[in-house]
Amino acid sequence: xxxxxRVNMATKSCVFEDIPEEYAGLGGRAxxxxxxxxxxxxxxxxxxxxxxxxxxxxxxxxxxxxNSNRISVGCKSPxxxxxxxxxxxxxxxxxxAKLGILAIIVEDMATEGEWWQLEISKDSAKLVPSTVAGLxxxxxxxxxxxxxxxxxxxxxxxxxxxxxxxxxxxxxTDRELRPQRHAGRGGVGAVMGSKGLKAIxxxxxxxxxxxxxxxxxxxxxxxxxxxxxxxHPITGKGLAEYGTAVLVNILHEAGGLPTRNFTCGQFEHxxxxxxxxxxxxxxxxxxxxxxxxxxMSGCIIRCSGxxxxxxxxxxxKWPEYETLWCFGPHSNIDDLDLICTFDHMCDDIGVDTxxxxxxxxxxxxxxxxxxxxxxxxxxxMKGISEGTPxxxxxxxxxxxxxxxxxxxxxxxxxGQSLPAYDPRAVKGVGVTxxxxxxxxxxxxxxxxxxxxxxxxxxxxxxxxxxxxxxxRNLQIATASVDSxxxxxxxxxxxxxxxxxxxxxxxxxxxxxxxxxxxxxxxTLGQRILSTEIDFNxxxxxxxxxxxxxxxxxxxxxxxxNTTFDFTPEELQTTFNWIKx
Amino acid sequence: xxxxxxxxxxxxxxxxxxxxxxxxxxxxxxxxxSITAGELASRIGIPLEEIKIVMINSRQSELASVxxxxxxxxxxxxxxxx
Ligand code: SF4
Numbered sequence: 148x149x150x151x152x153r154v155n156m157a158t159k160s161c162v163f164e165d166i167p168e169e170y171a172g173l174g175g176r177a178x179x180x181x182x183x184x185x186x187x188x189x190x191x192x193x194x195x196x197x198x199x200x201x202x203x204x205x206x207x208x209x210x211x212x213x214n215s216n217r218i219s220v221g222c223k224s225p226x227x228x229x230x231x232x233x234x235x236x237x238x239x240x241x242x243x244a245k246l247g248i249l250a251i252i253v254e255d256m257a258t259e260g261e262w263w264q265l266e267i268s269k270d271s272a273k274l275v276p277s278t279v280a281g282l283x284x285x286x287x288x289x290x291x292x293x294x295x296x297x298x299x300x301x302x303x304x305x306x307x308x309x310x311x312x313x314x315x316x317x318x319x320t321d322r323e324l325r326p327q328r329h330a331g332r333g334g335v336g337a338v339m340g341s342k343g344l345k346a347i348x349x350x351x352x353x354x355x356x357x358x359x360x361x362x363x364x365x366x367x368x369x370x371x372x373x374x375x376x377x378x379h380p381i382t383g384k385g386l387a388e389y390g391t392a393v394l395v396n397i398l399h400e401a402g403g404l405p406t407r408n409f410t411c412g413q414f415e416h417x418x419x420x421x422x423x424x425x426x427x428x429x430x431x432x433x434x435x436x437x438x439x440x441x442x443m444s445g446c447i448i449r450c451s452g453x454x455x456x457x458x459x460x461x462x463x464k465w466p467e468y469e470t471l472w473c474f475g476p477h478s479n480i481d482d483l484d485l486i487c488t489f490d491h492m493c494d495d496i497g498v499d500t501x502x503x504x505x506x507x508x509x510x511x512x513x514x515x516x517x518x519x520x521x522x523x524x525x526x527x528m529k530g531i532s533e534g535t536p537x538x539x540x541x542x543x544x545x546x547x548x549x550x551x552x553x554x555x556x557x558x559x560x561x562g563q564s565l566p567a568y569d570p571r572a573v574k575g576v577g578v579t580x581x582x583x584x585x586x587x588x589x590x591x592x593x594x595x596x597x598x599x600x601x602x603x604x605x606x607x608x609x610x611x612x613x614x615x616x617x618x619r620n621l622q623i624a625t626a627s628v629d630s631x632x633x634x635x636x637x638x639x640x641x642x643x644x645x646x647x648x649x650x651x652x653x654x655x656x657x658x659x660x661x662x663x664x665x666x667x668x669x670t671l672g673q674r675i676l677s678t679e680i681d682f683n684x685x686x687x688x689x690x691x692x693x694x695x696x697x698x699x700x701x702x703x704x705x706x707x708n709t710t711f712d713f714t715p716e717e718l719q720t721t722f723n724w725i726k727x
Numbered sequence: 728x729x730x731x732x733x734x735x736x737x738x739x740x741x742x743x744x745x746x747x748x749x750x751x752x753x754x755x756x757x758x759x760x761s762i763t764a765g766e767l768a769s770r771i772g773i774p775l776e777e778i779k780i781v782m783i784n785s786r787q788s789e790l791a792s793v794x795x796x797x798x799x800x801x802x803x804x805x806x807x808x809x
Binding site: 380382389390391393396401402418423450596600602609635 | 804807
C-alpha cells in the first residue's frame with residue numbers, strides 16, 4: 148500500500164515506486180530532509196532543474212492520533228541557499244497519507260512558460276495542463292473545486308510562486324477549502340513555480356487509515372495523548388480562545404516585541420493588535436467569524452480562528468502572532484483590520500507573511516515605504532501580484548529588500564528574516580535563529596517556552612546561562628515532532644506533561660511494531676539535524692554563517708538595554724554531537 | 728504613588744471593570760511598606776492558581792517576589808503560541 152510518487156516535470160512521467168530500503172521508517176521532515184540530502188546536489192541552482200521539491204506526511208499521518216496530519220515540504224531553498232523544511236497544516240497531508248503516498252518527489256522543470264497541474268487519486272497520478280495559471284490562490288482553488296469537487300484537497304501557488312519570488316509560499320486548503328495554510332518559509336513556492344507546477348489535486352476517495360500492528364495499544368496511547376493535549380491549559384484552551392496572537396501582549400510586557408524594525412522592544416499600541424482584541428472583535432462581529440477553528444482534520448487544539456469584517460463576512464483567518472507583529476509593531480501599524488487584510492493578501496498571492504511583513508518594515512527603514520503608512524503598504528502588496536518592481540522586491544523577502552534600500556538593520560540569518568522575538572530580550576530564541584540550518588526560524592527551537600512562557604522550565608531570557616542547551620534540546624525535539632507529523636503546538640503539552648511523549652512513542656510502536664524508547668526520539672532528532680547541517684556544509688554554508696547580524700551585538704535594545712552577547716565560538720557548541 | 732497592574736486574557740474577566748488600555752492602579756495600604764506579587768493578586772481577587780507568569784517591571788518574577796510602590800506588575804495565565 149505504501150509508495151512514493153515520483154513526478155518528472157520535463158518528461159511528464161508520474162511513477163509510483165516502492166519505498167527504497169534506506170527511507171524505511173522515515174516520515175515528515177525526516178523523510179523530506181533525507182531525500183533532499185541524498186538526491187539533490189547541494190550546489191545546484193535552487194530554481195533550476197536539479198533541485199527537487201518533496202512533500203511528505205508524517206509517521207502518524209492517517210491514524211486517529213490527534214493533530215498528526217501535518218505535511219512537510221523540502222527542497223534546496225532559493226532564499227537561504229541551504230536545505231529547507233517548511234511545514235503546514237491543512238487537508239492534503241492527511242489525504243496523501245490515506246492514499247499510502249509517503250512522499251511526492253517533483254523533479255526537473257517543465258518548459259518555461261508552461262503550467263501544469265498534478266491530479267492524484269488512489270491508483271493514478273497524471274500531469275495535465277493547468278486550468279488556473281495566472282490566478283491567485285483563492286480564485287485558483289475556487290475554480291479547481293468547480294472542476295474536481297469538494298472532496299478533494301488542493302495544493303497551489305499564487306502569482307508570487309509563478310513569478311518565482313524568493314518569499315513565495317505553497318498553499319494547502321483547510322477543511323473549508325480555503326487555501327490559507329501555508330508552507331511559508333524559505334521560498335518553497337518559488338521552487339514549485341520554477342518547476343511549472345501550479346497545483347496538485349488530491350482525491351482521497353478509496354484511501355484509508357494505515358494498518359496498525361497493535362490496534363488496542365494504539366487506541367489507548369492515542370487517548371492518553373489526547374488527554375495530555377486537552378488537560379494542558381495552552382493546548383486545551385488558550386490557543387483555541389486567543390490563537391497565537393495571545394503573544395503580542397506578553398512579548399510587549401517582556402520587552403521582546405520588536406518594534407519599528409528592531410529599534411525598540413515595546414510597542415505603545417500593542418493592545419490594539421493583541422489576541423485579546425482579536426478574540427473580542429471576532430465574538431462581537433459574529434457572522435462567519437469563529438473562535439476555536441481547526442485547520443485540519445484531527446486537530447483538537449484549534450488555534451486558527453476566522454476573523455470577520457465589520458459586517459460579519461469572512462475577512463481572513465486569524466493572523467498568526469508573527470503576522471500581526473511584522474505588519475503591526477514592526478511596521479508601526481496599529482490597525483487590526485488592515486493587518487488582517489494583509490494576512491489574507493499574503494495567503495492569496497502566496498507569500499510568507501513573515502519574510503514579506505518584515506520586508507515591509509525594512510523598506511520603511513530604508514525610505515522605500517513611508518513609516519506606518521498602511522495605504523502605501525496596501526499598494527506595495529498589490530504590486531506583488533501585479534509584478535511591479537516594489538512588489539517583486541518585497542516579494543523576494545527581507546534580505547533582498549534591505550539590500551535594495553540600503554538598510555543598516557536587516558534582521559536576517561542565512562537570508563531568512565527573523566520572526567517576532569527580539570533576540571536581545573529573548574536570548575534563547577536568538578541562539579536558535581543563529582544556529583538552525585533553516586535560517587532564522589523560531590519554530591526550529593522555540594526557546595520562548597522557558598524564556599517567557601514558563602513552559603518546560605524557566606530560563607532567564609536576558610541571561611546567557613542555559614540558553615544554548617535549551618535551544619539544542621528544543622531543536623532536537625522539534626525535528627522529531629516535525630517527522631511524526633504532529634502540529635508543533637502539541638509541544639506545549641509534551642514539554643510539561645511527561646506522559647505525552649511516552650504516548651507518542653507508544654503510538655509509533657503500536658503502529659509499526661517498533662520498540663522505540665524516548666531516547667530513540669532524541670537520536671532521530673539529532674540524525675535529522677546532522678543530515679540537514681551536512682547538506683548545508685556541502686552547499687558551502689559553514690559554521691561561520693551561524694551568527695546574528697551585528698546590530699544585535701552592537702546596539703542595546705530598550706527597555707532592558709541588553710545586546711545579544713553570544714560569541715560565534717559559543718554558538719558553535721550548539722550541535723555538540725557533530726564532529727568537526 | 729501606586730502600583731500599576733496589567734492583566735492578560737482570562738484574568739481580565741476576574742476583575743470587574745478592568746480596562747485593558749490603562750490597566751489597574753492599586754495603592755498600598757497606609758503603613759504598608761511592601762507587598763508580594765501574590766498578595767497583590769489576591770487583593771484584587773485573582774486566585775493564585777490562575778496565574779502562571781508574573782512580570783515586575785518587565786522582568787520575569789515569582790508570586791513571592793516583592794513589589795514596591797511605583798512598580799508595574801503584569802499577570803498572565805498559562806499562554807502560548809508560536
Ligand atoms: S493547532 Fe492550529 S496550526 Fe496546529 S493543526 Fe490545529 S489549527 Fe492547525
